[in-house]
Amino acid sequence: MNSTTLWLIGRRLGAAIVTLLIVSMVVFAITAVLPGDAAQQALGQFATPEQVAALRLKLGLDQPGVLRYLHWLMSLLTGDLGMSVSSATPVSELMGGRVPNTLMLATTTALVSVPVALVLGIGSAMARGGRIDNILSFVTLAMVAVPEFLVATLAVLIFAVNLGWLSSLSYASDISSPWAFMRTYALPVMTLCCVIVAQMARMTRAAVIDQLDSPYVEMARLKGVGPIRIVLRHALPNAIGPIANAIALSLSYLLGGVVIVETIFNYPGIASLMVDAVTNRDMALVQACTMLFCTAYLSLVLIADLCAILSNPRLRNQ
Amino acid sequence: MTELIRVEDLRVVACGERGEVEIVKGVSFALEQGQVLALIGESGSGKTTIALALLGYARRGCRLSGGVVRVGEHDMLAVSESQLQKLRGNRVSYIAQSAAAAFNPAKKLIDQVVEGALIHGLGSRVELEAKAVDLFRDLSLPNPESIGQRYPHQVSGGQLQRVMAAMALISDPLLVVLDEPTTALDVTTQIDVLRAFKRVVRERGATAVYVSHDLAVVAQMADRIVVLNDGQILEQSDTAPLLAAPAHDYTRSLLAAARPDATIRPPSGIAENTPLLTINGLTAGYGNKNAQGMPLIRVLEGIDLTVRRGQAIGVIGESGSGKSTLARVVAGLLTPALGGLTFDGQPLGGRLSERTPEQFRRIQMVFQNADTALNPMHSVGAIIGRPLKMYFGLKGAALRERTHELLDLVRLPHALAERRPSELSGGQKQRVNLARALAAKPDLILCDEVTSALDTVVGAAILELLRDLRQQLGVSYLFISHDISTVRALCDDIVVMYSGHKVQAGSRESFATPPFHPYTDLLIHSVPELRQGWLETCGATSGTLPPVGARAAVPELCTFLNLCPVRIDGVCNRIAPPRHSLDNGGEMLCHHDGAQLIKTQRGLVVETSGAYA
Numbered sequence: 001m002n003s004t005t006l007w008l009i010g011r012r013l014g015a016a017i018v019t020l021l022i023v024s025m026v027v028f029a030i031t032a033v034l035p036g037d038a039a040q041q042a043l044g045q046f047a048t049p050e051q052v053a054a055l056r057l058k059l060g061l062d063q064p065g066v067l068r069y070l071h072w073l074m075s076l077l078t079g080d081l082g083m084s085v086s087s088a089t090p091v092s093e094l095m096g097g098r099v100p101n102t103l104m105l106a107t108t109t110a111l112v113s114v115p116v117a118l119v120l121g122i123g124s125a126m127a128r129g130g131r132i133d134n135i136l137s138f139v140t141l142a143m144v145a146v147p148e149f150l151v152a153t154l155a156v157l158i159f160a161v162n163l164g165w166l167s168s169l170s171y172a173s174d175i176s177s178p179w180a181f182m183r184t185y186a187l188p189v190m191t192l193c194c195v196i197v198a199q200m201a202r203m204t205r206a207a208v209i210d211q212l213d214s215p216y217v218e219m220a221r222l223k224g225v226g227p228i229r230i231v232l233r234h235a236l237p238n239a240i241g242p243i244a245n246a247i248a249l250s251l252s253y254l255l256g257g258v259v260i261v262e263t264i265f266n267y268p269g270i271a272s273l274m275v276d277a278v279t280n281r282d283m284a285l286v287q288a289c290t291m292l293f294c295t296a297y298l299s300l301v302l303i304a305d306l307c308a309i310l311s312n313p314r315l316r317n318q
Numbered sequence: 319m320t321e322l323i324r325v326e327d328l329r330v331v332a333c334g335e336r337g338e339v340e341i342v343k344g345v346s347f348a349l350e351q352g353q354v355l356a357l358i359g360e361s362g363s364g365k366t367t368i369a370l371a372l373l374g375y376a377r378r379g380c381r382l383s384g385g386v387v388r389v390g391e392h393d394m395l396a397v398s399e400s401q402l403q404k405l406r407g408n409r410v411s412y413i414a415q416s417a418a419a420a421f422n423p424a425k426k427l428i429d430q431v432v433e434g435a436l437i438h439g440l441g442s443r444v445e446l447e448a449k450a451v452d453l454f455r456d457l458s459l460p461n462p463e464s465i466g467q468r469y470p471h472q473v474s475g476g477q478l479q480r481v482m483a484a485m486a487l488i489s490d491p492l493l494v495v496l497d498e499p500t501t502a503l504d505v506t507t508q509i510d511v512l513r514a515f516k517r518v519v520r521e522r523g524a525t526a527v528y529v530s531h532d533l534a535v536v537a538q539m540a541d542r543i544v545v546l547n548d549g550q551i552l553e554q555s556d557t558a559p560l561l562a563a564p565a566h567d568y569t570r571s572l573l574a575a576a577r578p579d580a581t582i583r584p585p586s587g588i589a590e591n592t593p594l595l596t597i598n599g600l601t602a603g604y605g606n607k608n609a610q611g612m613p614l615i616r617v618l619e620g621i622d623l624t625v626r627r628g629q630a631i632g633v634i635g636e637s638g639s640g641k642s643t644l645a646r647v648v649a650g651l652l653t654p655a656l657g658g659l660t661f662d663g664q665p666l667g668g669r670l671s672e673r674t675p676e677q678f679r680r681i682q683m684v685f686q687n688a689d690t691a692l693n694p695m696h697s698v699g700a701i702i703g704r705p706l707k708m709y710f711g712l713k714g715a716a717l718r719e720r721t722h723e724l725l726d727l728v729r730l731p732h733a734l735a736e737r738r739p740s741e742l743s744g745g746q747k748q749r750v751n752l753a754r755a756l757a758a759k760p761d762l763i764l765c766d767e768v769t770s771a772l773d774t775v776v777g778a779a780i781l782e783l784l785r786d787l788r789q790q791l792g793v794s795y796l797f798i799s800h801d802i803s804t805v806r807a808l809c810d811d812i813v814v815m816y817s818g819h820k821v822q823a824g825s826r827e828s829f830a831t832p833p834f835h836p837y838t839d840l841l842i843h844s845v846p847e848l849r850q851g852w853l854e855t856c857g858a859t860s861g862t863l864p865p866v867g868a869r870a871a872v873p874e875l876c877t878f879l880n881l882c883p884v885r886i887d888g889v890c891n892r893i894a895p896p897r898h899s900l901d902n903g904g905e906m907l908c909h910h911d912g913a914q915l916i917k918t919q920r921g922l923v924v925e926t927s928g929a930y931a
Contacts, residue, residue, distance in 0.1 A: 213378075215419040222373055222414075223407030223434030223485070237424040313424055313469040 005309065005316055012305055016298045023294045024076070028069045031283045076291065082284035084277075091288045094273065099292075102269040105192070106254040108185050113193040113200065114247055120197065121204025121243075126231055128209060136201070143198035152191040152264040159187060188265045192258060196250040203246030204239075211235035241308030248304035256293035322492060322525045323349040323372065328385035330367050330376060330549075341380070342367050343549040349542065351492075354519065354526045356536040356557075358572070359546035360773035361744070368546070369495045369529045371395075373410050374402045390492050407434030411486035415498040417478035421470035428466025431485040440489055453484035456521070457514040476507035480514055487518060494519065494526045500535060504636035504800065505844040512538060512846075512853055531773065533576050534846035537561055538853040545569050557850060575774040576848060578781050579806035584826065585789040589629035589810055594794050595648065595666075595681075595762055597623040600657035602647050612655050617643045619818045619874070620657070625762065630788060630795040632805030634841070635815035641798045644815070645764045648796060649683045662761070679709045682755035686767035688747035692739040698725075698750050699735035705757040724753040727790075728783060745776035749783070756787070765797045769804060781807050802829070802842055814838045817877040824904020833915035835906050836885075837878045866891045876908070884910060884918055 063071075075082065081091035124136040159166045166186050211217060212235050220234050259271035270289060277285035309315045330342035342364040349355045357365040367380065374394035376382050387394040389410055394402070406412075411434070414420035421430060432446040440446065447466070454462035457480040470478060479499055486494050499515065500508040516539060519526050530536050536543060537557060544554040545566065553566040564570050574581055600621040605614025617640045625631050633641045646652040648659065650670045659666035661681070667673045685691040692701055702721050706712045712720055722732050728749040739747055748768060755763050765784070769777035785808055787793065799805050805812055812829050814822040814837065822835035834842065843856055866887045869875060874894040879885055889909050899905045900912045908915070 215414060215416065216422045218377075219412070219414055219420040220422070220433075221406070222370075222375060222412040224403045224405065224437060225407070225433065226403055226437075229437075234422050234425075238422070311424065314471050 027290045081288040086280040086282045098270045109192045117197045117200035120201040125205045125208035140198040207239040207242040240311035244304040244307035248300040252297040255296040322351040324388040326386040331383045353541045356528045356540035356543045363546040364549040408438040410493045411491040413496045417482045497529045509844045575778040579803040582807040590627040594627045595625040596660040602654040628792045630809040632809030632812045639815040640818040679758045680761045682760040683764040688751040728753045762794045828902040828904045832919035833912040
């Protein structure tokens with residue numbers, strides 16, 4: 001770790017912050033041009049124009065866009081996410097109830113899916129061209145191709161309806177014992193794993209095979225190094241960059257894109273909150289959710305980049 | 319003497335789309351303990367495949383299909399994979415062609431050097447690291463105690479190759495397999511690496527199999543030579559008789575192609591006196607430019623050069639000397655920071671946008687690697703046809719006729735026009751590459767290492783073609799190469815570059831006898847000669863250099879100062895060297911004048927002049 005590396009990392013951080021700032025502008029601009037405004041929405045279609053105008057004044061909607069943006073950004077930075085117009089509660093309170101649920105689901109899924117994906121990917125890379133590789137390739141491709149609502153519905157049909165092992169609904173409330181935790185999370189986690197394991201496993205396989213074809217792996221083989229040590233000690237350290245990026249992309253999906261899974265299992269996560277917010281034209285909530293998703297996405301990609309930098313001695317110490 | 323290796327009727331097959339193809343067809347040889355055997359042949363001869371079979375290893379897509387490979391008491395084709403793992407890197411070890419690719423970029427050198435021995439339980443980590451340091455010292459690596467703590471990218475190519483030798487020798491193997499270990503190196507580096515290899519192999523009494531395409535290198539290293547072609551042995555005997563009286567025609571053609579300047583000479587009377595391309599005070603480089611417009615990394619410094627109409631100028635130097643950058647500037651691919659170019663009396667713009675279509679047409683470039691320079695999705699006809707359509711608007715029958723003319727010119731059959739580059743051999747691809755350049759009817763062709771990626775026999779044929787084309791068409795060449803004998807075979811004038819400076823220039827004849835610039839001297843005498851014992855007696859030593867004090871803060875000090883065997887304290891490290899002309903018409907960038915250099919260089923030349931006569 002030296003000044004060159006710190007400079008490199010600092011530059012990535014700076015770029016992430018600038019990206020976030022641009023995203024905030026775009027988010028604000030888009031929510032501002034959506035048809036209908038919050039005042040109209042809150043008062044309903046029978047409100048008189050005077051009432052709407054009064055509420056607009058109260059909400060500050062009559063001010064120019066730039067001022068509203070700066071005002072919004074400032075309060076965002078101080079942690080004030082504004083009021084949800086439709087439910088008249090602070091946005092932070094609404095999100096505060098949901099974010100831990102989403103994080104819990106995402107973390108559990110990540111803890112299950114990442115090791116599985118790595119084992120599958122590395123395993124099929126080592127057995128390249130063999131029967132195991134062919135079967136794994138077929139299964140992962142099939143899993144990528146099947147839409148998640150189908151996986152979720154089938155899982156409910158088999159495990160909840162036919163076998164009766166698990167509950168088809170997950171309220172995220174009862175996690176008092178490991179067994180209750182299992183019952184609550186098994187189905188959504190399984191469904192989400194089906195979707196992201198396949199992608200991560202395929203990317204891992206490609207990255208590891210790329211390294212296994214390199215001359216230094218041949219050299220290691222000719223030094224008498226065994227196949228497992230070759231993969232773990234020689235190929236994997238050089239494949240960390242692409243694998244970390246594949247994992248980051250898959251995990252970022254867990255934080256924002258799981259609305260179907262949340263709906264099917266009636267899971268109170270952040271994605272369904274945002275969908276409701278859009279339906280209700282609850283702009284403050286939409287903006288806050290979008291910013292949260294973008295921040296999560298950028299942080300994951302940034303972490304993946306840092307992994308790639310730190311795993312590469314050329315970049316680490318020059 | 320006990321026999322260590324016995325290979326009998328070895329067969330290897332490659333599994334291709336059309337079933338299995340035999341690539342090693344029943345090869346048999348034997349080697350006694352303590353001897354060095356060379357496998358020599360061109361690409362595709364199966365030499366690396368045979369070498370790898372000695373470790374019981376076949377590359378992906380290949381299979382060891384039959385025969386016996388006996389190393390010591392083990393039959394490498396019969397033992398199980400887990401037993402092979404115990405033998406590899408222990409009793410039999412391997413040194414790969416490109417050390418830069420064969421070291422894991424993410425691990426420290428010392429970890430990789432001791433890894434094999436550690437797995438085989440040949441000692442504790444501390445013992446093995448101490449042994450590695452001893453080997454580093456034996457192989458004359460700088461800072462033997464600390465070099466192992468570096469990563470592969472922090473060490474030069476020649477040093478990496480020696481670290482790899484240490485990695486192979488740390489287990490005191492019965493057999494070391496060296497696969498073209500110096501091919502990727504500059505000649506001046508190669509000589510040090512060869513010396514280190516030879517000394518260590520002799521001192522430790524190791525038996526070695528040395529794979530190479532270069533007979534001159536093999537002559538220095540091997541006791542016995544096996545000549546291979548197309549997976550079969552053509553000839554095998556001890557080194558001295560094979561060099562003196564080769565029995566097979568193919569061996570004779572290999573010997574002849576090793577030094578193209580012995581058989582090919584540039585045509586005379588083609589060069590006219592009118593200058594075609596003039597380069598004045600050219601400085602160029604890469605990276606961000608500072609306030610004065612100078613690039614961060616300067617690759618060329620104040621280059622002056624004139625190519626006359628019909629003349630061939632050879633530019634030689636080692637990798638990093640700036641010779642390819644020179645071609646890129648002339649081609650317009652890199653904008654110079656200082657200096658100007660004149661082409662046929664007209665100023666030649668530094669940027670592509672400042673050049674006229676006519677100037678584009680008249681300067682053509684032929685790249686080193688025809689594999690990457692030719693679009694794999696286009697047919698040969700389309701590749702050659704494109705400049706014909708673009709510059710001359712040819713269509714239909716006229717286009718086809720001209721394409722056939724060009725194929726005739728580079729001596730390829732017309733039927734090839736329908737094929738794609740992937741269906742051609744390396745030499746054919748380079749001919750297509752040349753035909754594409756000739757299609758524009760250029761006045762100047764920039765040839766960047768056009769024979770370097772080819773086998774010697776194929777490369778010699780390309781050189782002959784280039785010479786004939788020049789005689790026929792009167793075209794000028796700026797011919798860039800790292801190999802002085804290639805340049806001598808084709809060029810009227812030679813320019814020697816060293817780290818961005820033109821250190822010596824002169825006629826082809828002036829490079830036959832001293833005075834040489836000290837770097838030219840090193841370069842010429844580092845080229846291995848086809849006689850045994852050359853390595854021990856050749857003049858290009860890396861011995862002790864005269865001591866010099868600290869460098870003065872003068873820009874433009876001699877760039878060869880750190881390696882120069884005739885440097886003068888108080889002069890070379892204080893004052894920038896002057897450019898002065900020589901009696902033989904050449905010029906040189908050195909503090910020594912011609913007479914002084916002749917005095918120090920004469921002794922060496924008497925000894926080696928025979929090979930260059």
